Amino acid sequence: MTSPISPATPASPVRSLEWLDTGLRLLDQTALPQRVVYLDITDVDALIDAIRRLAVRGAPALGAAGAYGVAVAMRQGERQGWDAGRLDAEITRVRDARPTAVNLAGGVDRVAPLIPAGLDAVLAEAHAVVREDIEANHAIGRNGADWILSRVERRPLRVLTHCNTGSLATAGWGTALGIIRELHARGLVEVVYVDETRPLLQGSRLTAWELDQEGIPHLVQPDSAAASTILRGLVDVAVIGADRIALNGDTANKIGSVGVALACADAGIPFVVAAPRTTFDDHTPTGATITIEERPESEVLEWAGTRVAPTASRAFNPAFDVTPARLISAIVDETGVRDTF
Amino acid sequence: MTSPISPATPASPVRSLEWLDTGLRLLDQTALPQRVVYLDITDVDALIDAIRRLAVRGAPALGAAGAYGVAVAMRQGERQGWDAGRLDAEITRVRDARPTAVNLAGGVDRVAPLIPAGLDAVLAEAHAVVREDIEANHAIGRNGADWILSRVERRPLRVLTHCNTGSLATAGWGTALGIIRELHARGLVEVVYVDETRPLLQGSRLTAWELDQEGIPHLVQPDSAAASTILRGLVDVAVIGADRIALNGDTANKIGSVGVALACADAGIPFVVAAPRTTFDDHTPTGATITIEERPESEVLEWAGTRVAPTASRAFNPAFDVTPARLISAIVDETGVRDTF
Numbered sequence: 318m319t320s321p322i323s324p325a326t327p328a329s330p331v332r333s334l335e336w337l338d339t340g341l342r343l344l345d346q347t348a349l350p351q352r353v354v355y356l357d358i359t360d361v362d363a364l365i366d367a368i369r370r371l372a373v374r375g376a377p378a379l380g381a382a383g384a385y386g387v388a389v390a391m392r393q394g395e396r397q398g399w400d401a402g403r404l405d406a407e408i409t410r411v412r413d414a415r416p417t418a419v420n421l422a423g424g425v426d427r428v429a430p431l432i433p434a435g436l437d438a439v440l441a442e443a444h445a446v447v448r449e450d451i452e453a454n455h456a457i458g459r460n461g462a463d464w465i466l467s468r469v470e471r472r473p474l475r476v477l478t479h480c481n482t483g484s485l486a487t488a489g490w491g492t493a494l495g496i497i498r499e500l501h502a503r504g505l506v507e508v509v510y511v512d513e514t515r516p517l518l519q520g521s522r523l524t525a526w527e528l529d530q531e532g533i534p535h536l537v538q539p540d541s542a543a544a545s546t547i548l549r550g551l552v553d554v555a556v557i558g559a560d561r562i563a564l565n566g567d568t569a570n571k572i573g574s575v576g577v578a579l580a581c582a583d584a585g586i587p588f589v590v591a592a593p594r595t596t597f598d599d600h601t602p603t604g605a606t607i608t609i610e611e612r613p614e615s616e617v618l619e620w621a622g623t624r625v626a627p628t629a630s631r632a633f634n635p636a637f638d639v640t641p642a643r644l645i646s647a648i649v650d651e652t653g654v655r656d657t658f
Numbered sequence: 659m660t661s662p663i664s665p666a667t668p669a670s671p672v673r674s675l676e677w678l679d680t681g682l683r684l685l686d687q688t689a690l691p692q693r694v695v696y697l698d699i700t701d702v703d704a705l706i707d708a709i710r711r712l713a714v715r716g717a718p719a720l721g722a723a724g725a726y727g728v729a730v731a732m733r734q735g736e737r738q739g740w741d742a743g744r745l746d747a748e749i750t751r752v753r754d755a756r757p758t759a760v761n762l763a764g765g766v767d768r769v770a771p772l773i774p775a776g777l778d779a780v781l782a783e784a785h786a787v788v789r790e791d792i793e794a795n796h797a798i799g800r801n802g803a804d805w806i807l808s809r810v811e812r813r814p815l816r817v818l819t820h821c822n823t824g825s826l827a828t829a830g831w832g833t834a835l836g837i838i839r840e841l842h843a844r845g846l847v848e849v850v851y852v853d854e855t856r857p858l859l860q861g862s863r864l865t866a867w868e869l870d871q872e873g874i875p876h877l878v879q880p881d882s883a884a885a886s887t888i889l890r891g892l893v894d895v896a897v898i899g900a901d902r903i904a905l906n907g908d909t910a911n912k913i914g915s916v917g918v919a920l921a922c923a924d925a926g927i928p929f930v931v932a933a934p935r936t937t938f939d940d941h942t943p944t945g946a947t948i949t950i951e952e953r954p955e956s957e958v959l960e961w962a963g964t965r966v967a968p969t970a971s972r973a974f975n976p977a978f979d980v981t982p983a984r985l986i987s988a989i990v991d992e993t994g995v996r997d998t999f
Contacts, residue, residue: 350968354889473845479882508972513958515856515880515969521959523968529968536974537967539856539960540882541914548916573882575889581919617854617878618862620961624877626854626862627691627870633851633877 331484333378333387336440340392342384344486345372346519351525358609360393361386361407368414371517375486376596383424384443386411393597404432404583416608417569417637418560419598429638445599447488448480453593453651454490461496461591461649462503465554468587468646473507474500474553477543480514480571481523482591484560492591493556494527496649501533509535510552512543512573516616516634539571544580555581559592559648566642566655567604568592568618572635578644587646594650604639612636653658661871668732672825672868674719675726676854677806678780679734683727686713687860691867701734702727702748709755709762711905712858716827717901717937720952724765725784727752734776734987741760742862747775757949758978759901760939783833788829794934794992795831802837802990805997806895809987814848815841815894819886821855821912822864823899823932833932834897837990842874850895853884857957857975860912879912885921885931896922900933900989907983907996908945912978919985928987935991945980953977 333341340359345369348354356362356372364386367373373382382503384658387408394404412425424446431438465474476497480486483494491498500506509528514520521537528535546552555577561569568574568590581588603608618625626632647656674682681700688711689695697713699705705727706713714723728749735745753766765787772779806815817838821827822836832839841847850869855861862878869876879887887893896918902910909915909931922929942948955973959966967973988997 326833351965395782483892513856513973515854515882518966521971525971529970536972538974539913539958540728540880541853541856542918542974542976542979544917544920545976546912548979561731572880573887576882576921577918579885579924580917583920617880621964623962624692625859626866629870630852630862630866631877633879633883634885635886638883638889 331530332489333375333485333487334381335445336372336385339632341389343367343373344485346374346523347372349522358389361411363388364389365410365414366403373654375481376418376558377487377492377593377616378485379415379418380420380424380595381443381447381450381488383411383421384428385445387425387428387432388436388439388443391432392440415610417610420595422594427609434439449594450488450502450593451490454487454492454495456651457492457530457591457593457649458490458495458499460651460654461556461589462499464647464649464654465496465500465587465589466505469553475507475510475551476500477510477512477547477552477555477577478524479512479520479543479557479573481519481527483524483527483613485523485527492558492593494524496556496591497533501531504532509533510537510543511537512540513537514571514573515540534601543573547577547580547584547586550584552586554587554589556589556591559590559596560637561601561607562597562648563601563607564590564599564639566645566648567601568640568645568648569604569607569609570640574637574639575640575644578640582644588644589647589649590645594652604641607639610636662805669786672871673830674716674826676713676827677726677729677784682710682730683719684708684714685826686715687715687864690863699730702731702745703750704731706751715743716822717759717899718828718833718934719826720756720759721761721765721936722791722829724752724762728766728769728773729777729780729784732773732780752915756951757882758951761936764936770989791829791934792831793911795828795833795836797992798833798932798934798990799831799836799840801995802897802930805838805856805988805990805995806837806841806928806930807846810894814846816848816851816892817841818851818888818896818918819854819865820861820884820894820898820914820918822852822860822868824865824868825898826864833899833934834906835865837897837910837932838874839872842872847874847878847914848956850874851887852876855879855912855914884914884918888918888921888925888927891925893926893927895930897930897932899953899973900931900937901978902942902948903933903938903989904944904948905940906944907986907989909981909986909989910945910948910950910978913979913994916979916981919981922986930988930990931986932990945982948980951977953963
């Protein structure tokens with residue numbers, strides 16, 4: 318069986334994932350920045366493993382991975398002779414591999430109705446998810462840059478960001494990092510303060526890597542430095558992504574985001590959340606109803622397999638936090654900016 | 659020449675430093691919790707190296723190290739035939755080895771006037787610094803526990819702390835951790851949330867080690883989780899130490915402290931600073947005049963000698979931040995509690 322290959326992605330600096338005839342190719346983000354390793358995913362277990370250990374991560378990228386995951390399951394089912402019930406169960410496992418990001422389930426749910434129409438129809442819709450995400454990212458970049466430039470006087474800008482919201486976190490370009498790319502393209506970025514983003518260091522490993530590749534000046538800092546960097550007047554605006562946005566404007570973001578928001582509110586600088594429309598969840602009235610994923614204790618207690626804390630110590634490792642709408646200056650999506658909640 | 663040995667230290671769970679006939683013995687805190695290694699310090703360069711790389715750290719412990727450092731310099735000067743000017747210059751180097759903690763300079767300045775009276779007089783005064791610090795710690799523990807129990811209703815308590823302020827950070831017992839020990843001795847601690855305290859992990863390596871040794875229940879968490887742990891209602895009180903306290907009540911603490919303070923203020927729970935009187939600096943009118951030490955970028959960009967971030971990336975690594983007095987609920991010292999600023 319032949320399948321359409323991935324759509325062209327103009328101005329996409331790096332591809333977090335790509336559909337090839339052999340299956341879904343993922344850039345293994347756990348190996349960056351030391352090594353560029355690709356994973357060729359041909360079965361559901363491998364995909365779920367890649368999602369769980371964050372080889373692919375970032376809300377919009379998970380949306381694309383979910384969409385292609387349906388195709389992966391269909392192919393595996395064809396090889397292994399699954400009935401419809403088994404296929405449905407396997408797709409549900411992909412859908413639920415991580416609980417907080419709404420986009421993963423959204424990607425699955427968008428393409429799954431096309432299963433009766435066949436693999437090519439599913440793949441065409443998955444490619445549309447990718448294409449639309451990249452287009453949305455570029456629109457977010459423009460909308461966010463325009464909004465920030467209308468609210469912040471200083472030129473060039475000193476921007477703070479947390480976690481990774483760039484090409485690696487999306488189908489291409491980036492959400493919060495897409496805004497930073499857009500500001501840089503306009504020659505208006507002095508420096509980006511990059512929170513290292515413990516425990517998995519998406520900031521120092523991934524965001525710094527993306528910024529380095531484009532020559533955007535940046536300083537990696539411990540997450541704990543963010544509040545004082547902001548209070549000391551070294552930052553003009555903070556921009557971050559979102560994994561789920563509730564109806565009331567509360568957002569679930571990478572753990573540490575609400576601390577940045579508190580500091581921005583205290584310092585009187587804008588705290589900007591950037592995410593595609595697919596991140597808005599009509600089924601979530603407020604942040605209080607968002608399930609917060611708790612990840613393995615070993616991520617905090619060990620480093621590269623070596624224990625850091627005492628053997629008997631336990632860890633608390635929530636992957637996300639909820640930033641209440643009252644602390645958010647603006648939510649930027651591809652259609653515009655919501656700046657009143 | 660014989661010298662008095664260190665004073666007895668009742669109820670001191672571990673010794674960060676100790677004077678022996680051979681010189682100053684430091685517990686090398688960079689090797690914990692994996693290994694218990696002692697450093698025998700007999701010259702000024704070795705002492706400064708130990709201070710700079712945080713083999714000995716914590717404001718009160720640095721006060722004792724400064725006091726004993728004068729004795730180390732006197733012995734080295736005697737061996738090497740230094741004149742008074744050289745001795746003075748070497749002692750000044752010890753005094754200035756780290757800029758933010760006022761206690762280091764305080765320890766040096768307290769014993770240095772006794773140099774003309776000889777080594778035994780200097781050592782006797784240094785031992786007094788140690789003895790008084792331990793006594794002060796115990797008083798801080800009692801004062802802090804009493805204050806917290808008068809302001810927080812829940813029993814048992816869920817406490818959050820940042821960095822290490824225990825026996826390792828002092829001559830013995832601890833400041834903020836001394837309050838936690840005291841609360842635990844009264845049977846009133848449910849759990850201690852321990853911020854891991856990047857980049858050098860004093861929380862997961864040292865505080866968790868001290869708590870583990872005494873069987874105090876604790877959970878290590880990424881620093882970035884502190885704000886949401888507090889906002890989620892999982893914490894009743896936060897207690898931290900201080901490296902310098904200005905006349906207006908602003909305090910310099912380990913980087914990340916002001917983020918904890920912002921979250922406590924937002925959640926309406928007490929943010930308690932614990933420090934001996936020696937931490938109050940009459941020469942510092944406000945936090946704005948405190949020099950913030952910036953430490954090597956490699957602490958952030960590398961892990962155990964392995965590069966984490968891209969080779970070209972730079973880091974911002976301030977070791978401390980300033981918490982404004984308006985965010986501090988109480989400052990506890992050995993004489994009582996200041997809870998209005």
